Structure formats: structure tokens, C-alpha cells
Amino acid sequence: MRLPQSCSISFSIRLLSITVLLFCAAVPRVHARGTTQQLSSSPANLRFGSVAITQSETQSVALTNNGQTGITISAVTASCSGFSVSGLNLPAVVAAGQSVTLSVNFAPVATGWIDGNVTVTSNAANPSLQIGLRGTGVNSDFLTAAPSSLSFGKVSVGSNSALSVVLTNSGAGTKTLTAFQTVGSSFSVSGPTLPVVLNPGQTVALNVTFTPQATGAISGSVFVPGPNLNIPLTGTGTTTTVGQLTIAPTSLNFGSVDIGNTTTQPSTISASGGSVTISSASSSSSQFSIAGASFPLTLSAGQSAQWNIVYAPTTSGSASATLTLISNASDAKATESLTGTGVPPQVNLSWNTSTSSVIGYNVYRGTAVGSYSKINTSLDPNTMYTDSNVVSGTTYYYAATAVNSSGQESSYSTPLQVAIP
Numbered sequence: 038m039r040l041p042q043s044c045s046i047s048f049s050i051r052l053l054s055i056t057v058l059l060f061c062a063a064v065p066r067v068h069a070r071g072t073t074q075q076l077s078s079s080p081a082n083l084r085f086g087s088v089a090i091t092q093s094e095t096q097s098v099a100l101t102n103n104g105q106t107g108i109t110i111s112a113v114t115a116s117c118s119g120f121s122v123s124g125l126n127l128p129a130v131v132a133a134g135q136s137v138t139l140s141v142n143f144a145p146v147a148t149g150w151i152d153g154n155v156t157v158t159s160n161a162a163n164p165s166l167q168i169g170l171r172g173t174g175v176n177s178d179f180l181t182a183a184p185s186s187l188s189f190g191k192v193s194v195g196s197n198s199a200l201s202v203v204l205t206n207s208g209a210g211t212k213t214l215t216a217f218q219t220v221g222s223s224f225s226v227s228g229p230t231l232p233v234v235l236n237p238g239q240t241v242a243l244n245v246t247f248t249p250q251a252t253g254a255i256s257g258s259v260f261v262p263g264p265n266l267n268i269p270l271t272g273t274g275t276t277t278t279v280g281q282l283t284i285a286p287t288s289l290n291f292g293s294v295d296i297g298n299t300t301t302q303p304s305t306i307s308a309s310g311g312s313v314t315i316s317s318a319s320s321s322s323s324q325f326s327i328a329g330a331s332f333p334l335t336l337s338a339g340q341s342a343q344w345n346i347v348y349a350p351t352t353s354g355s356a357s358a359t360l361t362l363i364s365n366a367s368d369a370k371a372t373e374s375l376t377g378t379g380v381p382p383q384v385n386l387s388w389n390t391s392t393s394s395v396i397g398y399n400v401y402r403g404t405a406v407g408s409y410s411k412i413n414t415s416l417d418p419n420t421m422y423t424d425s426n427v428v429s430g431t432t433y434y435y436a437a438t439a440v441n442s443s444g445q446e447s448s449y450s451t452p453l454q455v456a457i458p
Contacts (some may be wrong), residue, residue, distance in 0.1 A: 075104040076161035085143040085172030086267030093144035096269045097256040102131040108161040117153030145174025179208035180264035189247040189272030190369025191279045197248040206235035221257020249274025280311030282366035284373045291348040291377035297429045297458035301345040308336035315364040322358035325375045350379030383425040391439040399438045432456045
């Protein structure tokens with residue numbers, strides 16, 4: 038068994054720690070008489086799982102004052118390199134019965150298992166609160182999650198909200214998933230029947246449900262043993278009625294669009310159950326954008342708004358994106374899938390049939406009137422031609438000639454000017 042990297046000074050200290058733990062286990066009555074700490078953390082420990090040394094993972098901790106008087110947090114420190122804390126402006130005053138949120142980030146600088154802790158110093162009855170940390174630095178992630186974390190926003194106590202996450206085998210070998218573990222009693226996970234075998238590139242979807250039992254910020258995670266993948270979860274329990282935001286349709290397909298041109302489709306957003314304020318909207322691809330919207334945008338319960346989604350392809354081939362709306366709705370992130378295909382620009386030409394007896398036509402193109410080059414490789418018996426070899430931003434001049442059975446070619450037709458977008 039490989040021993041974890043430790044922030045302890047010497048082995049003797051680690052041995053002393055083990056001895057104390059064993060002693061506490063042997064006298065459970067003494068442990069049972071312990072009182073609730075004035076300052077507590079939820080969760081009490083953070084497990085980050087395996088994180089690539091080029092990546093990072095952030096989890097949240099709720100620090101709660103369980104006492105009858107306010108306290109002041111004066112310092113928050115992480116004991117190991119690779120762990121850092123943020124989110125609190127110190128000194129931070131926490132009123133009785135209130136909570137504040139602390140963010141802990143794990144960005145491993147080397148491979149291996151790392152144990153550490155965060156120490157929260159305050160004037161509470163327990164002046165030094167420790168939050169256990171554990172994570173593993175790896176060279177690469179063999180199992181990845183999309184999205185890498187889930188935020189449920191505000192959900193009424195007793196109600197629930199569900200989000201999905203897709204797990205992908207990003208490695209070269211087969212991976213077998215045997216369990217999905219949740220941290221935090223307000224979160225639950227459901228998915229396929231276990232075990233699940235994932236070949237390279239294969240995916241599986243999980244559904245995570247947030248059912249807050251109390252008000253305030255709540256943190257947790259979904260942990261996948263084996264690959265040691267950890268998915269942070271956050272949400273806020275509230276007693277107020279929280280609105281829901283829906284997008285219709287949930288997906289838009291723009292079909293084929295010439296590069297340099299644009300096309301639009303309408304999208305409708307609706308609020309139900311309560312007022313919803315949309316703070317921002319973003320697209321994961323610059324080829325898709327929103328027209329006719331400004332933020333923040335507030336919708337009352339039962340109210341709808343419509344805007345246009347614009348597809349302006351800049352590259353050929355299929356394109357996809359996700360439109361994400363950030364709001365104070367129960368589902369803090371509402372999404373719409375966008376797809377389309379960029380088609381290289383082309384010019385479709387047609388002309389009148391020659392009044393003389395001819396066997397076909399030639400098509401000429403140039404960037405100036407009278408300076409042409411033939412672009413058809415063989416005599417065209419039809420009166421139509423498609424030129425797919427054009428460049429955006431260029432103006433072309435086209436002319437056609439007729440050829441009879443003796444091979445005689447007519448003069449150029451009247452030139453046609455075409456500007457490529």
C-alpha cells in the first residue's frame with residue numbers, strides 16, 4: 038500500500054495521532070457526552086478524489102455559528118501546498134445561528150495522495166476548527182465529468198431540483214464503475230444499474246437531486262470510487278417560493294447555412310412558480326449568439342419573453358453549442374442546445390438557352406470585366422452551373438459562351454457581378 042503524502046512533521050506525530058484515535062474508539066461513552074461545537078463546518082471533511090496536476094477542483098464548506106452570540110473568524114489557513122482557501126473577507130463576523138461559505142481549492146503540484154486540513158481560527162468556544170482535506174494528484178484524468186460541478190441554486194425546503202452529469206471514460210483502457218457515493222444528506226444520486234463498464238470514449242449519465250432540509254447554503258459531492266472522481270455539489274435551501282425558468286424549444290437546429298451569411302430562430306423563456314431574474318446568458322461558441330436581449334431581465338410568474346438565436350457560421354462543417362442562462366431560479370443554470378452546419382459559399386449561375394444550334398456552354402470568371410478564366414472543365418450541356426471555388430469578401434464577374442457542333446465559340450455574354458459575403 039502506498040502511504041499518502043502528509044503535512045505532519047514526523048512519523049512520531051502521526052503515530053501519536055493514531056494512538057489518540059484508537060483511544061477514542063475504545064471509550065465511546067466519553068465521545069458521546071461531547072457537546073455541539075459553537076463553530077461547525079458542513080461537511081466536516083472534504084474529499085477531492087483524483088485531480089490532474091494541470092487542473093484544479095473547488096469545493097464549498099458552510100461554517101455555522103451554533104451558539105447564542107456572534108463570533109469573529111480571524112484567520113483561515115490550509116496546512117499543505119496544493120490546497121488554498123478563499124471566499125471570506127477577514128475578519129468575518131458570523132451572527133448567532135448564521136452561516137458563511139468558505140471555498141477550498143485543490144490544485145495538486147505533484148502526483149500522489151495528500152492529506153491535510155484547513156484551520157479556522159475564531160473567538161468561538163472552539164477557537165480552532167479543523168476541516169480534514171484529502172486529494173490525489175494524478176498525471177491525467179481517466180474519468181471526467183461534464184459539467185465538472187453542479188450548482189442547484191435556490192430550492193424551497195421540502196422541494197427538490199434535479200440536474201444531470203455525464204461521465205466519460207477519457208482513458209485508453211476499460212473502466213468499471215461499482216458505486217456512486219453522495220456526501221451531504223440533502224443530495225442523492227440515481228443512474229444505471231451497477232456495475233457499469235465503460236470502454237474508452239463511452240459515457241454514462243447520472244441524475245443528482247437536491248432536496249434541502251434546512252435553509253442556507255448547502256455543500257456536498259458525488260464520489261466515484263475506483264477512478265476517485267469527485268463532483269462538487271452546491272445549493273441553497275430557502276423558505277421563499279423559488280421560480281422556475283424554462284426554455285422552449287430545448288434545442289435548435291439551424292440546418293445548412295452559407296459561411297458569411299446568418300440565420301435566426303426564435304427562442305422563448307418562461308417563468309413559473311415565482312419571479313425569476315436572469316443575470317446573464319452566454320454561448321459556448323462564437324458562431325451562435327443572442328439578439329434582442331439585455332440583462333438583467335426579470336420575468337414575473339407566468340410571464341414569457343422571446344429573443345432570436347443567431348447562427349453565423351465562420352467554418353465549414355457541423356457546429357454545436359450550448360446556450361446557458363444564469364438566474365436566481367431553482368435551476369440556476371438553464372440550457373438550450375444549438376446545432377448547425379456551415380456551408381462554404383458558392384455561386385449558382387443560370388442563363389437563357391442560345392437561339393442558335395449549340396452543343397454546350399462554357400463558363401468564365403474573373404475579378405475584373407473582360408479578364409476571365411474558364412472554370413468548367415468540360416463543355417456544359419445545361420444552362421446552369423455552380424461555382425463552389427469562391428472566396429468570401431471577393432467580387433467576381435461571370436460570363437458564358439455558347440459552342441456549336443463545329444467547335445465555334447460565341448462571344449462573352451453580358452457579365453454578371455457577384456459579391457461573395
